[in-house]
Amino acid sequence: MSGEVVTPTPARHRGLRFGLVVTGLLVALAVTCVVSITSGQYDLSPTALLGVLLRGLGIDTAWAPDAATDYGVIYTLRLPRLVLGLLVGAALAVSGVLMQAIFGNPLADAGVVGVSSGAALGAAASITFGLATFGMWTTPAFAFLGGLVAVFSVYLLSRSGGRTEVVTLLLTGIAINAIAGAGMAFFTFLGTTPTREQIVFWQLGSLNGALWSNIQLVAPLVAIGVVVALIVAPSLDLFALGERTARHLGVRVELLRLVVIVTVALLVCAAVAFAGIIGFAGLVVPHLMRMMIGPAHLPLVIASALGGALLIAVADLVARTAVPLADLPIGMITSLVGGPFFLWLLVRTRRRSGGWA
Numbered sequence: 001m002s003g004e005v006v007t008p009t010p011a012r013h014r015g016l017r018f019g020l021v022v023t024g025l026l027v028a029l030a031v032t033c034v035v036s037i038t039s040g041q042y043d044l045s046p047t048a049l050l051g052v053l054l055r056g057l058g059i060d061t062a063w064a065p066d067a068a069t070d071y072g073v074i075y076t077l078r079l080p081r082l083v084l085g086l087l088v089g090a091a092l093a094v095s096g097v098l099m100q101a102i103f104g105n106p107l108a109d110a111g112v113v114g115v116s117s118g119a120a121l122g123a124a125a126s127i128t129f130g131l132a133t134f135g136m137w138t139t140p141a142f143a144f145l146g147g148l149v150a151v152f153s154v155y156l157l158s159r160s161g162g163r164t165e166v167v168t169l170l171l172t173g174i175a176i177n178a179i180a181g182a183g184m185a186f187f188t189f190l191g192t193t194p195t196r197e198q199i200v201f202w203q204l205g206s207l208n209g210a211l212w213s214n215i216q217l218v219a220p221l222v223a224i225g226v227v228v229a230l231i232v233a234p235s236l237d238l239f240a241l242g243e244r245t246a247r248h249l250g251v252r253v254e255l256l257r258l259v260v261i262v263t264v265a266l267l268v269c270a271a272v273a274f275a276g277i278i279g280f281a282g283l284v285v286p287h288l289m290r291m292m293i294g295p296a297h298l299p300l301v302i303a304s305a306l307g308g309a310l311l312i313a314v315a316d317l318v319a320r321t322a323v324p325l326a327d328l329p330i331g332m333i334t335s336l337v338g339g340p341f342f343l344w345l346l347v348r349t350r351r352r353s354g355g356w357a
Contacts, residue, residue, distance in 0.1 A: 018299045021292050025306040029086075032310060036317045037078050041325065044070055084210040084218065085316045085330075086309040088275045089285075091222045091267040093308025094229050096282030097301055101236040102260045103166055106290065107345060109282040110268045113173045113261060114150035116279075117180035119272045120203055122146020124187040127198045139202070140214075140273035147269035150176050155261050164257055205276035205331030207316050214274045221270035226305055228263045232256060233297035240295065278331045280338020281308055287345060311337075 038044040044052075048070045055071050095110045103112065110116060125131070126142035134141045158164050158172040188196055235256050238246045243253050271278070289303040311334070319328040 014294050014296070014299075018293045018303065021289070021303055022306065025303065025310055029306060029310045029313065032313045032317065033082060036082050036313060036320075037074055039317065039321055040078065042073050044073070049074070080212050080215060081207045081210040081316065082313065083215050084274060085207050085312040087215065087218050087222045088207070088271040088278065089281060089308035089310070089312030090305040091218075091225060091271040091308070092278060092281040093285040093304040093311070094226055094301055095264045095267040095271075096286040096308075097297065097304045098229055098232075098236075098260045098264050099282065100286055101239065101297060102257055103170070104240065106287050107283070107342075109280075110264050111177070111279075111282075112170060113154045113264065114176035114180060115147040115265055115268045116272060116277050117177045117184070118150020118153075119143040119147035119269060120277055121150070121180045121183045121187075123202050123276075124184050124199045127195050127202070128187040128191040130195075144269045144273040147272065148265055150180060151261060151265040155258070163254055201329070202276045203331070204329030205278040205334075206319075206327065206329055207275055207312075208327050210274065218270050218274060221266055225263050225267035225270070226301070228259065229301045230298065232259060232263075233301055236260075236297040237295075240297075276331060278312070279335045280342065281311055281334055283345075284334075284338045284341050285311055 034046070034049070038046065038049055052071045052074050092110070096108075099108045099110055099112060100106050120143070122142035122145055123139050125146070126133075126139045131138050131142065154169065154172045154176050155164065157176075158168040160168070184199075188199055191199065235246075235251050238249050238251050239253065239256060241249075246253055246256075268282075285307040286300065286304045289300055289307050293299055293303055312330070315330050315333040315337075318333055319330045322328055
C-alpha cells in the first residue's frame with residue numbers, strides 16, 4: 001500500500017544498535033592497535049609500520065632502510081604484547097558476562113568464585129619457594145592450577161543433593177577467597193624482599209615480557225571459552241527468566257551452571273596465568289555493553305569480547321607511554337577506571353531499586 005509508514009520493530013532496533021556498537025568497537029580497536037604498535041620509547045611512523053607489514057609478506061622494502069630494525073621491535077616486542085592483551089581482555093569480559101548471567105546480578109564477576117585469588121595463591125607459592133618445575137612457565141602454570149583448584153573447590157563444596165544454590169555458591173566463594181587471601185599473606189611473610197616484590201608486581205598485572213609461545217597456549221583456551229559462551233548464550237537467555245521457568249522450557253540448569261563455571265575458570269585462568277590479576281575488566285565491559293545493546297546474551301558475548309579487548313589494549317598503551325622509561329601496572333590502570341565505575345553502578349542500582357533489599 002503506497003504511503004504506508006513502516007515502524008521498525010524492537011528487534012530491528014536492537015539489531016541496528018548491535019551493528020553500530022560492533023562497528024564502532026572494531027574501528028576503535030583497529031585505531032588503538034595501530035597507535036599501540038607505533039608508540040613507545042622507540043617511535044615508529046605509519047610508513048615504517050607499512051614497511052614492516054610488507055616485509056612480513058615477503059615484499060621488498062628497500063625503500064624503508066630501517067625496516068629490519070622496525071620489524072624486530074614490532075614482531076618481537078610490541079605485537080606479542082598487543083595480541084596477548086587482546087586475548088586477555090576478551091577472556092575477562094566474556095567471563096564477566098557468564099558470571100553475571102549465572103548469578104543474575106550485573107555486579108558479579110569471576111572473582112566471586114575465587115578464581116583470581118586462587119591463581120594469585122598458586123603464583124605466590126611458586127615465587128616464594130623458587131619453584132622451577134616448568135622452567136619459565138612455572139609461575140603461569142601454578143597460577144593456572146591454583147585458579148582451577150579454587151573454582152572447583154567452590155563448586156564442589158556448594159553442591160548438595162545434586163544441586164547448587166546460587167547463594168551457597170556465593171558464600172562458599174567468599175570463604176575460599178578469604179582462605180586464599182590468608183595463604184597469600186603467609187607466603188608474603190615467608191618470602192624474601194625480592195620474592196615479595198615479585199608477588200606484589202604479579203598481583204598488579206602486566207603484559208610485559210609477552211612471548212609468542214605464551215600466545216600459542218592462551219589463544220586456544222580463550223577461543224574454546226568464547227565458543228562455549230556463544231553456544232550456551234540462548235540457554236542463558238532462558239535462565240534469566242528464573243530457574244524454575246528455565247527447567248520447564250527444557251534447560252538443564254545444573255549442567256548449564258557447571259558448564260558456565262568451568263568455562264569461566266578456563267578463560268580467567270588462561271588470562272591471569274601470563275598477565276597477572278587485572279581487575280574490573282569483567283565487571284565494567286559487560287555492564288556497559290548491556291546498557292548499549294540490551295540483555296540478549298549472544299550479541300552481548302560478541303560485543304563484550306570486543307569491548308574487553310579494546311579496554312586492555314588502551315590500558316596497556318597508557319601503561320607503556322604515560323610515564324617515560326617506565327611500565328605501569330596495567331591492573332592499576334583498569335582499577336582506576338573500574339573503581340569509580342563500580343561505585344557509580346552501586347549508586348545507580350540503589351536509586352533504581354529504592355534500597356538494597
